[in-house]
Amino acid sequence: MTKILIVDDHVSVQESLSTAFDAQEDFAVVGTCSSAAYAPLYCEKLQPDLVFMDVRTEKGASGIEAVETLRRQFPKLKIIVMTAFEEVTYVPRARQAGADAFxxxxxxxxFFIETARGVVLGETFFPEPRAVPVPTGEAPLTDREMEILRLLCRHMTNREIASELFISENTVKYHKANMLAKTGFSTAVDLAFYMISNGWINPLY
Structure with a gap:
């Protein structure tokens, strides 16, 4: 029997997943939690085998950051990240944080049940993230460029981005220049505004 913890701040999601998994002979929901910040405590107490983790939870707690914490504290724990938002960086960030599926x-x-069964057996599942349309028709933005762009959308300076990613400021400037050349925007501020206003990047999560 696989024990499941659901971390999501929407009661409707908690209830839907609980009903679906409790109806299966091989699963049992042992608890629900509204904030990713409390997920480690719930895991310590309930000892689940699998966690469904929402990207954005109560009071702004990040599910992706919680995945990193859970992976360190509970290496054998299976974690499936979920979201209702198609933000372009969520999938690669969840994978990098240590999730088993998205x-x-x-x-x-x-599909949730099918994915959970696969993860329990050691499989992984990550959908292809949405490709950002590039107005000039040039090559799409690389993973590193997207990483830098996400930090730009958080109003971080070149120095702060370099420190965050352990690269030089000149490397940051190089990637910014490439992004502007590909997208046709004249400034990084304009590009960041476009990404945020069109829902491609959520700077808060």
């Missing part, structure tokens, strides 16, 4: 909430409950 599922959009628009998928069916049967």
């Amino acid at each position: 599922v959009y909430k628009s998928r069916s409950l049967s």
Whole structure:
């Protein structure tokens, strides 16, 4: 029997997943939690085998950051990250944080169950992230460029970005120049505004 903890601040999601998994002979939901900040405490107490972790939870607690913490504290724990938002950096960030799978909430409950069974068996599942349309028709932005762009959208300076990513300021400037050349924007501020206003990047999570 696989024990499941659901971390999501929407009661409807908690109830839907609980009902779906409790109806299966091989799963049992042992608890629900509204904030990713408390996930380690719940895991310590309930000892689940699998955690469903929402990207954005109560009071702004980051599910992706919680994944990193859980992976360090509970190395054998299986973690599936989920979200209702198609923000372009969520999938690669969840993978890098140590998640075993990523599922959009628009998928069916049967897909959630199928994915959970695969993860329990050691499989991984990460959908292809949305490709950002490049107005000039040049090559798409690279993973590193997207990483830098996400930090730009958080109003970080070149020095702060360099420190965050352990690279030089000149490398940051090089990637910014490439991004502007590819997208046709004249400044990084304009590019960041475009990404945020069109929902491609959420600077808060």
